[in-house]
Amino acid sequence: MKWAGDRIAQRATRLLTGLALYGISTALLVRAGLGTDPWTVLTQGIARTTGLTLGAVVVLISAGVFLLWLPLRQRPGIGTLANAVLVGPALDQALRVLPTPQPWPYRLLFLAAGLIGTAVATGLYVGAGWGPGPRDGLMTALARRGLSIRLARTLVEASALASGWLLGGTAGIGTAVYAIGIGPLVGFFLPRLALQPNEPAKPPHDGHAPASRPDSTVDSPAP
Template sequence: MRKIILWRWTFFLVGMIILSLGITMTIKGQRLGIGPWDVLHVGLYRNFGLTIGTWGIITGLLIVVGTAFVLKQWPRFGTWLNMVLVGVFIDLFNWLLPEFHSMTGQVIIFTFGVAVMAYGIGIYVAPNLGAGPRDSLMLIFVEKLGFGIKKVRTTIEVVVAVAGWLLGGPVGLGTVLIALLIGQIVHYALPQCQKLLMKLADAEAEQAFGIVEVAARLPREEALQEKNEAPRRIPVDSKQ
């Protein structure tokens, strides 16, 4: 049991670090635009100071408190940790990574950043220790308004991106690409991360995690094969 818990938290923490690195890489390539929430954080930073990571923590805290008030319950510990760690590591990587002044350099760092971000999400979601604050906000709107997840997520991200753009945040083609591609990449990255976690934590992890099968998302033949050959998987949580 201790081994399972250790691996779950290791994946969660490593995933947070990798996700933060990916976000920072896209910020370094911001001529193309950055993710909707990061547009807002950069816009707030440009107008009011502090740091990009600090604004990420502040907005995350406001969302966590707001969702807790609506749901009448506090989120899981992993949600709080997500909120703090991503902001802290974004600031750290923003300080460590060099600036990329050429368009070629920005395109390269942005492209790799999107892939790194998606795999970071896959790694931190795999142990199922808590969704990010922004995902909790999305789920509340889905529950209260009765709309689909895709529509609610798109609406929230458009509103956030417009607000960030009005504050001077960098919106561009990359903003659209991140919104469209992250989910697709995570769809392939998450099963890989889950298999690795299960392999490292041993087969008993299946019972300890309460893992739920997602065979419906796969072609029937592939789903049947995976059910026989690999541990079952948990549902896909989306980005922070």
Template sequence: MIQSAPLASLTRLQPAGQYLLLGSGLILYGLSLRLMLNAGIGVSPWDVFHVGVTRWLPLSVGQVSILSGLLLVVYTALHLRERVGPGTLLNVVVIGLVMDLLSEAVPHPTRLLWQCVQFALGVGLIGLATGAYVGAGLGAGPRDSLMLGLQRRHGWPVARIRTGVELVVLVAGMLLGGPFGWGTLAFALAVGPSVGFGLGLFGLGARKAQQS
């Protein structure tokens, strides 16, 4: 893969630069999820689940995201023996906090055109955000760690694991009353190319793309 030199060089920064890149990526990731959620036409499978849980518990969507992330970290660390890096823990906390902090700051469009534009912006930004936080090299996110741990333990292809996990999460979220919409299907189709583009900007190859 041809690397974009200015961005790829960021992945070789000293620790302070790594944390700056990680923080920027996680903030951008939280923003992208909030953009899609407030667009009101569907969200990612994990957010279908997170919002579904808020229908039953007095928690915000960001708080549910943090709690589910912590549970995944504990499971993958203790049962699957996956390494927990500082980026893993920051991923759990920062994304959920940003989602809640931006709840009212991000528009809630009512016209379909602007809903689609905002949703598409969220999907596009999620690729750039993933490239940034993965490129920082400070540890995989909790959901990535789950997939990598299952792959190492059972030898299943990462793509099959990701699809299976997200289908289970999606069905659980729908049963809980989460906001499944046609945007959820659009996300499933578009997130792969978006993440691939974002990883490419940071000079990350196919192996990293499979892990994100």
């Protein structure tokens, strides 16, 4: 991954905002009670087995996903490490303050907000240019091998869902909506939120030195 060292303050702000939003969006999906995203299905299964909080399991899963990067030759960056250690605590904090809505319209609103928020968050922290999160690293690595962002994201989420279900995690209609919708949403937001490194200014005249002007002080030759 190429280091994006320009606009550091702007990139850091986007990175931290995206990670906080990702944790909050995951908490919204949990509180909706309609089925969480595939990775949280996996997280719930492990949490119920170990007794750990969802946020603590998120950190552990992030460390485990790094092992899947090895055959894909994906390199972590600052954003990758920040994702691994910050999303889990943000999730736990959001779960402490968010209510659990009972009426269906509010639950659907939480589901929609969590889904869209996850896509925006992904565009922010991946688009910061400091490395994708552990889970999104799988998506971007597959995309570099010819898959579209949409298809790569869908494949990664579906694999996590299957593993989570086998471990006892719960799924619902919200899980199906997430699995279908997250790929197109990330494909929409990521290109629009990504910050590209500043390109160096091009030299004038395509790299050629500018033509010298005749010196008016030079005497003309005698006739």
